[in-house]
Amino acid sequence: MTRVLLCINNAEDLLLTAAFLDEASVGAYVVESEGTYDRAKSAMTDGSYDIFMVDESFADGRGLTLLREVRLEGPRGPIILLTSRNAHDFEAMAIRDGAADVLLRKEITALSLERALRHALLRTSQHPTAVLNQDSPESVRKTVEGCLARLRRSPLGLALVNIHIEDSSGASVDSGVGQRAVRDRLQSCLREGDLLIPVRDNFLVLVEDAEPGPIAAQISHHVLDAMASPLSVRNKTVPMCTSIGICLFPEDGDEAEELLYNTSITVRDARASGRNKFQFRSTPMNDLAKRRRALALALDGAAERGEFTLHYQPQLDMTNGDLVGAEALIRWECEHLGRVSPGEFIPILESSEGINSVTHWVTDTAAQQARQWEDRGMPLVVSVNISARQFEEDDVEGMVNRALKAAGLSAKRLGIELTEGLLIRSTPEIRTCLTNLRNAGIKVSVDDFGTGYASLAYVKKFPMDTIKIDREFVCGLPVDTENAAICNSIVALAHSLGMSVVAEGVETEGEEEFLRSINCNTVQGFLRGRPMPPEQFEAWAKERERAATPVKKRHDSGRVKRA
Numbered sequence: 009m010t011r012v013l014l015c016i017n018n019a020e021d022l023l024l025t026a027a028f029l030d031e032a033s034v035g036a037y038v039v040e041s042e043g044t045y046d047r048a049k050s051a052m053t054d055g056s057y058d059i060f061m062v063d064e065s066f067a068d069g070r071g072l073t074l075l076r077e078v079r080l081e082g083p084r085g086p087i088i089l090l091t092s093r094n095a096h097d098f099e100a101m102a103i104r105d106g107a108a109d110v111l112l113r114k115e116i117t118a119l120s121l122e123r124a125l126r127h128a129l130l131r132t133s134q135h136p137t138a139v140l141n142q143d144s145p146e147s148v149r150k151t152v153e154g155c156l157a158r159l160r161r162s163p164l165g166l167a168l169v170n171i172h173i174e175d176s177s178g179a180s181v182d183s184g185v186g187q188r189a190v191r192d193r194l195q196s197c198l199r200e201g202d203l204l205i206p207v208r209d210n211f212l213v214l215v216e217d218a219e220p221g222p223i224a225a226q227i228s229h230h231v232l233d234a235m236a237s238p239l240s241v242r243n244k245t246v247p248m249c250t251s252i253g254i255c256l257f258p259e260d261g262d263e264a265e266e267l268l269y270n271t272s273i274t275v276r277d278a279r280a281s282g283r284n285k286f287q288f289r290s291t292p293m294n295d296l297a298k299r300r301r302a303l304a305l306a307l308d309g310a311a312e313r314g315e316f317t318l319h320y321q322p323q324l325d326m327t328n329g330d331l332v333g334a335e336a337l338i339r340w341e342c343e344h345l346g347r348v349s350p351g352e353f354i355p356i357l358e359s360s361e362g363i364n365s366v367t368h369w370v371t372d373t374a375a376q377q378a379r380q381w382e383d384r385g386m387p388l389v390v391s392v393n394i395s396a397r398q399f400e401e402d403d404v405e406g407m408v409n410r411a412l413k414a415a416g417l418s419a420k421r422l423g424i425e426l427t428e429g430l431l432i433r434s435t436p437e438i439r440t441c442l443t444n445l446r447n448a449g450i451k452v453s454v455d456d457f458g459t460g461y462a463s464l465a466y467v468k469k470f471p472m473d474t475i476k477i478d479r480e481f482v483c484g485l486p487v488d489t490e491n492a493a494i495c496n497s498i499v500a501l502a503h504s505l506g507m508s509v510v511a512e513g514v515e516t517e518g519e520e521e522f523l524r525s526i527n528c529n530t531v532q533g534f535l536r537g538r539p540m541p542p543e544q545f546e547a548w549a550k551e552r553e554r555a556a557t558p559v560k561k562r563h564d565s566g567r568v569k570r571a
């Protein structure tokens with residue numbers, strides 16, 4: 009008996025869903041419902057249900073919030089989100105936020121519901137990873153087929169990771185002690201929800217993700233590391249060799265049969281080309297995986313080798329052209345790989361704890377720079393970018409306070425930029441941290457606004473000073489009328505909530521002119537100044553000041569003015 013809790017307020021939808029569940033499998037489900045947010049939340053975390061179906065409109069549209077809040081607590085089973093939005097990126101976001109599946113309300117049938125429930129239960133059991141004991145090729149194919157049927161309706165992809173493990177004589181692990189020991193090691197390398205299927209001599213792992221390739225590569229590295237030490241089988245130590253072949257859906261095949269065939273070819277190639285390695289089916293993925301691996305290795309110790317520097321990009325007041333701030337942007341000059349853009353290496357750092365120490369360095373360095381500029385008559389707010397992971401794992405408040413103290417800088421000269429994703433996923437602790445930082449005088453901005461899913465309603469709930477409109481919405485102003493309408497409403501609403509607005513990535517006079525006409529407060533972009541090393545930034549600012557006010561400058565206190 010599977011215990012299902014329905015969190016659906018609309019009576020008709022509730023009855024229909026319950027009827028579908030009954031039709032799908034009479035008597036297999038015990039279905040109950042919960043109508044209020046708080047009661048649903050406690051029922052979802054007290055361990056009395058196996059699976060949950062939450063309507064996005066539940067409790068005045070707080071279905072997704074419920075999912076996010078419950079994700080941080082436990083214990084719970086998989087959550088299926090019901091929605092009327094037919095948008096792939098919404099679905100991807102809900103999955104990232106912990107939904108096991110997202111179903112479009114109007115497309116639900118008894119069969120699709122049954123299938124979604126079964127798969128969610130299979131994948132996200134309360135164990136870290138689900139292990140299926142099915143070694144007949146037919147049952148494996150059926151499992152993969154079921155997975156593909158679901159993924160075809162979603163923006164997620166799938167990686168099939170085929171793992172072959174053998175001893176030095178080429179014999180595979182036997183089905184007794186050896187296989188169990190290997191299975192335990194493999195399980196420790198997987199994420200919650202990944203499916204491990206022992207298949208004859210091999211193991212198959214199914215990895216669902218928006219970007220399954222990099223995750224499969226990461227899992228493969230862990231597996232190779234985990235299998236590097238010998239197994240202990242019947243009092244003997246047996247060194248093992250591991251070969252891994254990876255295929256991606258939909259790139260390497262659209263059907264289960266084809267994908268399974270391709271993984272077996274790929275694992276055979278990996279074996280033939282030297283063992284203890286993994287290989288993707290497609291060359292571009294192999295190249296990408298190699299590049300990511302090379303970058304991850306090169307990033308290790310890059311800070312200690314002094315390979316990071318900060319560049320600073322000017323931010324100007326739109327009304328009078330005053331230089332008011334600078335964004336600190338990290339640069340990496342790798343000894344072996346040359347210059348690598350932050351867009352490429354920051355996500356790699358963010359996928360490990362590596363980001364935390366780099367952010368400490370960035371904050372310390374930017375604070376010291378701001379202090380130096382202040383001492384030289386150039387009082388600016390210098391902003392640093394802080395990843396969501398840092399807020400989730402580190403003491404950001406402590407980090408900022410220590411940086412200010414070490415530099416002898418006042419809090420009003422430092423800003424932090426965080427992403428919309430953090431607003432959506434934030435916890436009470438993160439909210440407290442942001443409130444404390446703001447109360448201390450630190451400027452808090454939300455970066456790349458409009459690219460995620462945070463609405464101004466989120467921003468309202470948070471302690472924010474500034475919204476940064478992403479370049480995507482600035483591009484082509486004012487000819488691009490949609491972008492013009494978006495910028496217009498962001499500025500109007502931000503102002504009505506007492507926040508200021510920075511436009512990012514302004515490249516043309518036309519864009520700047522339009523933004524000024526709608527009362528956007530600050531401009532940042534190549535038109536006015538690119539990110540520059542600190543000495544160049546200072547020289548640029550001084551030159552600008554000199555050119556702007558040759559006479560007045562003699563009487564000026566040193567504040568930098570517009571060109």
Ligand code: C2E
Binds near residue numbers: 337479532
């Ligand atoms: P971001 O914080 O949104 O930074 C703005 C990016 O837009 C910078 O790219 C900047 O060089 C670029 N940009 C500025 N003006 C223009 C323009 O007019 N046109 C165009 N096409 N681009 C413009 P950059 O330096 O490559 O940084 C990319 C991203 O990397 C940043 O986006 C930020 O998310 C991340 N990043 C950079 N430094 C750090 C850091 O120290 N810590 C963290 N966590 N992330 C960082």
Ligand code: MG
Binds near residue numbers: 335393425455
């Ligand atoms: Mg930024």
Ligand code: MG
Binds near residue numbers: 455456476478512
């Ligand atoms: Mg930005």
